[in-house]
Amino acid sequence: MEQKPVVACGEAEDSLAGDSVVREMAKIRASTAQLGVLLREAMAGNSTVGAVFEELEGSISRAFSLLDRKQQGGDGPPSSGHQSSEIPTKKRKVNPAGDRRGGCRRRIQSSSLRIVKSKTLDDGQTWRKYGQKEIQSAKHPRSYFRCTHKYDQGCMAHRQAQLSEDDPTAYVITYIGEHTCRDPTVVPPTMISASILQDTCLISFGAGDHGVRQEASVPASFASQKQESDEDVASNLTSASSSSGYFLLPATENPVVTTPDVTSGFHTATGLDMDFMADTYLEDVFGFDDDEFFR
DNA sequence: GTGATTTGACCGTT
DNA sequence: AACGGTCAAATCAC
Numbered sequence: 001m002e003q004k005p006v007v008a009c010g011e012a013e014d015s016l017a018g019d020s021v022v023r024e025m026a027k028i029r030a031s032t033a034q035l036g037v038l039l040r041e042a043m044a045g046n047s048t049v050g051a052v053f054e055e056l057e058g059s060i061s062r063a064f065s066l067l068d069r070k071q072q073g074g075d076g077p078p079s080s081g082h083q084s085s086e087i088p089t090k091k092r093k094v095n096p097a098g099d100r101r102g103g104c105r106r107r108i109q110s111s112s113l114r115i116v117k118s119k120t121l122d123d124g125q126t127w128r129k130y131g132q133k134e135i136q137s138a139k140h141p142r143s144y145f146r147c148t149h150k151y152d153q154g155c156m157a158h159r160q161a162q163l164s165e166d167d168p169t170a171y172v173i174t175y176i177g178e179h180t181c182r183d184p185t186v187v188p189p190t191m192i193s194a195s196i197l198q199d200t201c202l203i204s205f206g207a208g209d210h211g212v213r214q215e216a217s218v219p220a221s222f223a224s225q226k227q228e229s230d231e232d233v234a235s236n237l238t239s240a241s242s243s244s245g246y247f248l249l250p251a252t253e254n255p256v257v258t259t260p261d262v263t264s265g266f267h268t269a270t271g272l273d274m275d276f277m278a279d280t281y282l283e284d285v286f287g288f289d290d291d292e293f294f295r
Numbered sequence: 296g297t298g299a300t301t302t303g304a305c306c307g308t309t
Numbered sequence: 310a311a312c313g314g315t316c317a318a319a320t321c322a323c
Binding site for chain 3: 136
Binding site: 129130131132148 | 298299300
């Protein structure tokens with residue numbers, strides 16, 4: 001991607017106060033996550049510790065979401081502007097005046113972002129493909145997906161899938177936004193989080209600039225969870241990574257997850273070739289340099 | 296018949 | 310003007 005993504009659908013103007021709150025919360029989130037990792041290591045086998053921290057991290061994530069919405073100056077979902085008027089019918093005629101197709105890309109950066117490298121596009125969640133595009137700087141076209149429940153449940157989760165440049169047998173999948181849809185087959189995230197701590201897969205939190213390297217347990221069943229759960233777990237992983245990191249997930253479907261944590265502003269060092277994206281998004285979303293931020 | 300996918304066009308941003 | 314993201318008519322699959 002050569003172009004820098006833009007920030008928000010309309011206004012990037014954010015109050016200084018709000019910015020400060022975001023930064024402080026990022027610190028809180030980072031410290032909490034680090035503490036969580038350490039505690040989990042120290043108290044391996046104690047699922048209560050993990051469950052409590054999942055709750056804590058979940059609350060922090062929700063607080064970020066609320067703050068994010070507030071900073072966008074809206075009460076509703078980030079993209080409610082040009083999507084809410086849409087009628088969930090298939091055939092729509094070209095709207096001569098109000099149509100803003102393709103116009104607003106900012107919603108994407110205003111929500112959470114995860115990059116996953118996977119051998120398959122099947123992640124257990126139901127996606128609907130709505131476009132495919134040849135990307136200038138990429139060998140392979142990029143496919144665009146939205147959650148099937150976008151209209152019936154207002155789920156704003158999106159993803160982009162593209163064959164990896166260095167490994168054409170694998171997809172680089174970018175998950176954008178959180179699933180807000182409810183799928184009855186999905187195990188409640190808290191149930192997962194409590195149980196996953198018992199399991200054995202390795203997450204490696206890259207050192208980044210902080211010289212911190214940590215490991216934590218992640219469930220072997222992680223990749224088989226429905227996407228909604230995946231989102232949740234991953235966001236927790238995101239929290240846990242705090243400083244930066246990449247995740248070595250079970251070698252089933254999602255071998256590598258990279259998480260440019262746009263909400264906390266942590267740069268993600270990664271095994272993928274997507275570092276630049278993390279930097280880009282950080283700059284665009286928060287307008288500050290993460291190196292300076294963590295000095 | 297219904298829902299998903301394909302694909303060219305459109306639109307906002309850079 | 311180039312680019313990436315989205316729309317929506319046409320088409321496909323079940």
